[in-house]
Amino acid sequence: MSSNEISSLIEEKNVLRLAIQKSGRLHDDSMKLLKECGIDISNGINKLKSEAANFPIELYFLRDDDIPQYVEDGVADIGFVGENVVFEKKKSVEITEKLGFGKCRLSFAVRKGEEFGGATSLQGKRIATSYPVLVQDYLDKYNVKADIQEISGSVEIAPGIGLADVICDLVSSGSTLFMNGLKEADVILQSQAVLITNQNITPIKRAILESLIFRIQAVRKAKNNKYVLMNAPNEALPEIEKLLPGMKSPTILPLAVEGWSSIHVVLSETQFWEIVQDLKKLGAEGILVLPIEKMVL
Ligand SMILES: Nc1ncnc2c1ncn2[C@@H]1O[C@H](COP(=O)(O)OP(=O)(O)OP(=O)(O)O)[C@@H](O)[C@H]1O
Ligand SMILES: O=P(O)(O)OC[C@H]1O[C@H](OP(=O)(O)OP(=O)(O)O)[C@H](O)[C@@H]1O
Ligand SMILES: [Mg+2]
Structure with missing residues (x-):
């Protein structure tokens, strides 16, 4: 989308309405991603709506649980929300792009001293959770009947206060489970x-969305890759080149010192660690690793 098209869409107020979490685990990363995409949003404290100055997008700040419903109804065109909420709410929305943050898992947890005997051991148990639909789906899959106690937060406290035998809640580091004397089971x-x-957005909004996704993908690709520079003696170049994938091929430039070259290459973090010792063995030195801000292939 050209800058002229962007300006006229903003002027006509033909904007994509994006719902993000007002506050909580996903808020800061959602705002950060938009910023990295070059989208300039002034978020006044307690404002529930905000417009971007340089991209045809408007933001609604909402409770995360409400986002799938708003997107299904078309009150918002798109939303940033956890897959856990999307699957729990079962609304008719399209999952368009993974965003790479808010990584967690929905797990059963039991008291530290107890053994978890698989799905069938849940028969007749009281399970506290904020995800009754996903838990019921799981129980149905194994033909198990249990008593689901729906609670909206602080689920980890339930076994300790005698409300439930087992819980099913989000886990990331596991520290909340640990602090409450629980352990992850499944x-x-x-x-x-x-x-x-939303499944029925207009072609213009679809074009704005594609432009947004293009930016998101460029930011995410860049995060997974590093720009690596190193110096190496010329006789080692053929062997070093064999180790390096690069975007097309590595860039090799002569150094001012006779018989030496500078090699520039784009590598994933994993690739870097896999080959760095071999590079050193082949004579590479002065290896620098730099972050990449955007990457368009
Ligand atoms: N520990 C965690 N690590 C990473 N991501 C998490 C973690 N806990 C939750 N999330 C993700 O962040 C989302 C929002 O979590 P949060 O705890 O802020 O929700 P909430 O309390 O329901 O917020 P709201 O007030 O918007 O309803 C979750 O639905 C999940 O996708
Ligand atoms: O495994 P951990 O890294 O400890 O994270 C898990 C906790 O994070 C989430 O709650 P959050 O802290 O977002 O608070 P909330 O219960 O108020 O939503 C989730 O509901 C767990 O309680
Ligand atoms: Mg919520």
Whole structure:
């Protein structure tokens, strides 16, 4: 989308309405991603709505549980929300893009001293959770009947106060379970934040969305890759080149010192660690690793 098209859409107020979490685990990462996409949003304290100055997008700040409903109804065109909420709410929305933050899992947990004997051991148990639909789906899959106690927060306290025998809640580091004398027993869903879309958005809004996704993908690709520079003696170049994937091929430039070259290459973090010792063995030195801000392939 050209800058002229962007300006006229903003002027006509033909904007994509994006719902994000007002406050909580996903708020800061959602705002950060938009900023990294070059979208300039002034978020006044306690404002429930905000417009971008340089991109045809408007933000609604909402409770995360409400976002799938708003997107299904078309009150918002798109939303950033956890997959856990999308699957729990079962609304008719399209999951358009994974966003790479808000990574967690929905797991059963039991008291530290207890053994978890699999799905069938839940028969007749009281299970506290904020995800009754996903827990019921799991129980149905194994033909198990249990008593689901729906609570909206502080689920980990339930076994300690005699409200439930087992819980099913979100886990990331596991420290909340640990602090409440519980241990993770079985993972039923892996989750991260996703971009969801209303199924009937107009072609103009679809074009704005594609432009947004293009930016999100450029930011995410860049995060997974590093720009690596190193110096190496020329006789080692053929062997070093074999180790390096690069975007097309590595860039090799002569150094001012006779017989030496500077090598520039884009590598994923994993690739870097896999080959760095071999690079050193082949004579590479002065290896620098730099972050990449955006990457368009
Ligand atoms: N420990 C965690 N680590 C990473 N992501 C998490 C974690 N806990 C939750 N999330 C993700 O962040 C989302 C929002 O979590 P949060 O705890 O802020 O929700 P909430 O209390 O329901 O907020 P709201 O007030 O908007 O209803 C979750 O639905 C999940 O996708
Ligand atoms: O495994 P951990 O890293 O400890 O994270 C898990 C906790 O994070 C979430 O709650 P959050 O802290 O967002 O607070 P909330 O219960 O108020 O939503 C979730 O509901 C767990 O309680
Ligand atoms: Mg919520």
